[in-house]
Amino acid sequence: xxxxxxxxxxxxxxxxxxxxxxxxxxxxxxxxxxxxxxxxxxxxxxxxxxxxxxxxxxxxxxxxxxxxxxxxxxxxxxxxxxxxxxxxxxxxxxxxxxxxxxxxxxxxxxxxxxxxxxxxxxxxxxxxxxxxxxxxxxxxxxxxxxxxxxxxxxxxxxxxxxxxxxxxxxxxxxxxxxxxxxxxxxxxxxxxxxxxxxxxxxxxx
Amino acid sequence: xxxxxxxxxxxxxxxxxxxxxxxxxxxxxxxxxxxxxxxxxxxxxxxxxxxxxxxxxxxxxxxxxxxxxxxxxxxxxxxxxxxxxxxxxxxxxxxxxxxxxxxxxxxxxxxxxxxxxxxxxxxxxxxxxxxxxxxxxxxxxxxxxxxxxxxxxxxxxxxxxxxxxxxxxxxxxxxxxxxxxxxxxxxxxxxxxxxxxxxxxxxxxxxxxxxxxxxxxxxxxxxxxxxxxxxxxxxxxxxxxxxxxxxxxxxxxxxxxxxxxxxxxxxxxxxxxxxxxxxxxxxxxxxxxxxxxxxxxxxxxxxxxxxxxxxxxxxxxxxxxxxxxxxxxxxxxxxxxxxxxxxxxxxxxxxxxxxxxxxx
Numbered sequence: 001x002x003x004x005x006x007x008x009x010x011x012x013x014x015x016x017x018x019x020x021x022x023x024x025x026x027x028x029x030x031x032x033x034x035x036x037x038x039x040x041x042x043x044x045x046x047x048x049x050x051x052x053x054x055x056x057x058x059x060x061x062x063x064x065x066x067x068x069x070x071x072x073x074x075x076x077x078x079x080x081x082x083x084x085x086x087x088x089x090x091x092x093x094x095x096x097x098x099x100x101x102x103x104x105x106x107x108x109x110x111x112x113x114x115x116x117x118x119x120x121x122x123x124x125x126x127x128x129x130x131x132x133x134x135x136x137x138x139x140x141x142x143x144x145x146x147x148x149x150x151x152x153x154x155x156x157x158x159x160x161x162x163x164x165x166x167x168x169x170x171x172x173x174x175x176x177x178x179x180x181x182x183x184x185x186x187x188x189x190x191x192x193x194x195x196x197x198x199x200x201x202x203x204x205x
Numbered sequence: 206x207x208x209x210x211x212x213x214x215x216x217x218x219x220x221x222x223x224x225x226x227x228x229x230x231x232x233x234x235x236x237x238x239x240x241x242x243x244x245x246x247x248x249x250x251x252x253x254x255x256x257x258x259x260x261x262x263x264x265x266x267x268x269x270x271x272x273x274x275x276x277x278x279x280x281x282x283x284x285x286x287x288x289x290x291x292x293x294x295x296x297x298x299x300x301x302x303x304x305x306x307x308x309x310x311x312x313x314x315x316x317x318x319x320x321x322x323x324x325x326x327x328x329x330x331x332x333x334x335x336x337x338x339x340x341x342x343x344x345x346x347x348x349x350x351x352x353x354x355x356x357x358x359x360x361x362x363x364x365x366x367x368x369x370x371x372x373x374x375x376x377x378x379x380x381x382x383x384x385x386x387x388x389x390x391x392x393x394x395x396x397x398x399x400x401x402x403x404x405x406x407x408x409x410x411x412x413x414x415x416x417x418x419x420x421x422x423x424x425x426x427x428x429x430x431x432x433x434x435x436x437x438x439x440x441x442x443x444x445x446x447x448x449x450x451x452x453x454x455x456x457x458x459x460x461x462x463x464x465x466x467x468x469x470x471x472x473x474x475x476x477x478x479x480x481x482x483x484x485x486x487x488x489x490x491x492x493x494x495x496x497x498x499x500x501x502x503x504x505x506x507x508x509x510x511x512x513x514x515x516x517x518x519x520x521x522x523x524x525x526x527x528x529x530x531x532x533x534x535x536x537x538x539x540x541x542x543x544x545x546x547x548x549x550x551x552x553x554x555x556x557x558x559x560x561x562x563x564x565x
Contacts, residue, residue, distance in 0.1 A: 078424075079439060089304065095296075098368065120427050123427040123556070132423070132424050136329065138326060141323055171304060
């Protein structure tokens with residue numbers, strides 16, 4: 001049976017792992033919320049500063065999940081972990097910044113343009129971990145536990161032994177991120193099914 | 206067994222599959238010089254559907270493609286609860302609503318064709334199309350659905366042209382995939398569709414067999430191809446092994462071939478590592494341009510036409526080898542029975558995907 005072994009939430013002001021709060025946004029700070037988490041958690045990955053907000057969210061949540069679940073780093077081959085993310089807004093937040101660059105800032109910005117695809121976050125996580133596994137980014141009307149369950153099962157019945165899944169919705173100040181790790185052949189965790197996904201997501205659907 | 210058929214292509218070369226096939230057979234391209242298409246009013250060669258004007262171009266193409274599909278399959282299928290529509294696209298209807306790039310079109314499909322299930326959008330840069338077809342195959346093999354229609358679509362917008370212009374990635378002439386003189390992509394727009402099903406009898410024309418495909422990330426760079434072709438190598442290797450197909454069984458490769466210096470070089474290295482150098486190969490970008498999220502579906506549909514017509518189509522724009530590893534790039538149309546073909550795609554975000562289709 002497949003189990004959800006670790007999960008992470010990011011909202012506009014709270015960051016939690018397995019339901020335990022690990023960081024709260026300091027609204028007095030000049031630094032962005034994700035940069036606050038990055039520093040507080042003492043991550044050292046300079047590329048983080050170049051990433052757009054969607055990739056920063058995916059990077060932070062995946063690193064926090066890895067830290068809470070050390071098996072991830074040791075139990076799997078470099079192509080055995082699939083990445084399967086979805087959201088509704090695609091890369092709209094960065095898309096708008098890119099439009100702003102050519103409509104108001106003089107010229108289209110290449111460094112923004114390369115982030116105007118929702119699947120770039122999968123690439124950033126793959127690069128950070130040297131993971132060569134399967135990738136999928138879907139755009140859905142809303143968080144769909146059944147879709148995650150169905151496609152997650154498909155991935156797990158193929159060459160992937162574990163999956164890092166996530167709903168990664170960011171648009172302006174609205175941040176709704178829920179990443180979770182699903183494994184086979186482990187003892188502790190929550191059964192991977194759509195009821196539990198709905199419960200753990202804490203989304204009001 | 207999973208079947209694939211009812212392929213549709215809408216491009217500057219024509220609004221029907223037959224028109225597109227006849228243009229391909231005549232080695233006629235959809236690419237033309239479009240004035241003031243770029244930032245600062247730069248002129249660019251584009252594969253642009255000049256007859257498509259006004260707003261909601263993305264939605265119009267999706268509806269037109271599904272209308273064409275519906276005429277080629279059992280009419281009950283589209284409105285069945287056992288059918289899913291999978292749309293592959295990068296930027297959807299961004300020009301209509303940048304904050305919600307797919308909902309309006311998805312709703313229009315649901316209403317017009319009385320769909321029971323909400324369409325799923327696969328958005329994985331340039332591998333979207335191949336990944337969407339693979340997803341359809343997996344959904345059907347897992348018995349979650351019995352039928353899937355995969356529609357790949359992307360339209361040309363200032364957004365994408367300015368973006369690729371800012372990366373200096375656009376060719377100053379119609380693109381030249383795998384050629385020594387290549388210097389970038391030609392952007393394209395269009396729509397492709399295929400039907401994937403567990404039932405042979407829903408197709409009016411005999412379908413082909415679709416085998417399970419795979420994807421793999423390069424884990425190297427978000428906007429540059431791997432120098433070793435690692436992700437493409439792994440994806441194709443995994444797809445071949447999964448289906449127990451040997452390299453010498455592959456009769457044709459529909460490569461990605463964007464015509465950037467680094468992409469085509471990467472593909473040559475990956476195919477060389479796989480021992481696929483001698484397999485006849487083309488890139489269809491010289492005909493359709495690079496249609497981004499639509500490319501994998503349009504090029505799969507075009508490859509299916511090649512199989513049905515037993516014809517290898519010339520890789521338009523290719524004259525002299527321009528990659529460090531030699532490939533068997535098709536230089537003239539040629540009659541050949543095509544039993545088993547390989548389609549690949551690679552893209553931003555380090556994605557690579559591959560699939561195999563076999564004649565029945």
